[in-house]
Amino acid sequence: MKKTLFILITILLSLVIYGCSASGDSEDTGDEEKPTLTLGVTNWTSTVPPTKIAGQILEDMGYEVEEINADAGSVYTGMSDGDVDVFMDSWFPAQRQYIEEYSDSIESISVSYDDANSGMVVPAYMEDINDVEDLKGNEDIVNNEMIAIGEGDPAMQDMQEVIDFYDLDIEMINSSEAAMLAAAEGEMEEGNPVLFYGWRPHSMFDKFDLKILTNEEVAEQEGLFDSSTIHVIANKGLEEKAPEAYQFLSNWSISMGDVEQMIAEIDSGANPEEVAQEWIDNNQDKVEEMKNGN
Template structure:
């Protein structure tokens, strides 16, 4: 398995130089989505290689931003936009979190259905209400804090979805419902995204028409690396690493495949695929 991340420009220095003591143990948040678990694990291992002792906490997105504002979390590599725009916006607005850089482009995040459901007539958000009975009036999402656009659609009765229910669960819980539906050719509408092995595991189709809530081009998305206010200045070496660290869709998809379908733990998947080079990049 050969994957690629790029460290643009000059990398970070070893731990300790020109940094506060607290910088030696950077606190990273992991939301529990497989892609973010992998990028967080990869970043943690890079930090360990530089002499740091990163601490990772598993938290919901709504809690993560609040913890960053309160100074309890330093780093979050998983701000998907526009999907997490509503939950993150107040913290950007008051300056309590800061974006270091966009770490992933070419991503996708919006509502999806199995392709056989699309072939039956569901092509866009506007088509959902016509088949409410077939869907059981349910939209399957992620854990609380990751479904703000769906909540807003239901609240505003956008696309005639006012009477629908949002089913919140973990990534694994949501995908188990997808698997159950697909195995019996049942109807289901759920949050889909790329990079993710679901795009290889199932024949799924992303819905059009959700530009206001999930962005143009079928939910075209980016992922940002965010830090608590002042962290990058207080911890310039860690900030330099984060500023230079970016990922790509192919890399994340392959590592996620190894974790979700190969039964490999994320840290082991990262380690087994990692090969350092001396030309300003790392290959995985």
């Protein structure tokens, strides 16, 4: 009896020790925790939908996601330093200078959408102003001013080149996107002529009847404000840091129409997280293709 009891105890102890050992081995060889990824966010409305969508998908993939809000220059500097991993809303060629400046540490990994336009915008009721050259000699109708976004944005440097190229007697009044739009909206509600900076995708084109002025001469000679392509930019360490996230973002794409629709919904008071989740729910096949590279 004692011998049988001893054997049973020995077997039980062996099982316990084996179980602990197996548990320890499992912890040692299990999957490592995925890193936190930081997404740069500017105050442009076009940045919000793709950033929210990508962020939610990355979280579903097991990553912690943080957003850093900053101006474009700071976002690119942060990527070059490794403080920011990804920026979902890089405009080419307007922001090409940052890619060139930080080419050792950042890279374009995919294209979100193309045929996005930007430049000088006027309301459609300014029927005689259709090309930038039409402003020459008529600058006083807009009080010799162009309302614009922050001067730190590289597009504003290109915009100044356009003004200089045509030798326009126009001063740029730089402010935030919200302040620019509020000022332009105030003028349009009164039916006044107004000149401001605009781009698509943006809800301003859904809310008002606007036109982006053509600039055929300067586009041909200087290559400024042609149609833009929107890129996803990442720190070059992302592939090693988060290979699954890198694969997903390398396959990223979205239509400009979808982005513009979401911007309009958010501007009308919808929750950005809910708008992003709705897009994800309605595009599950596309999401899986982007995640799996199929």
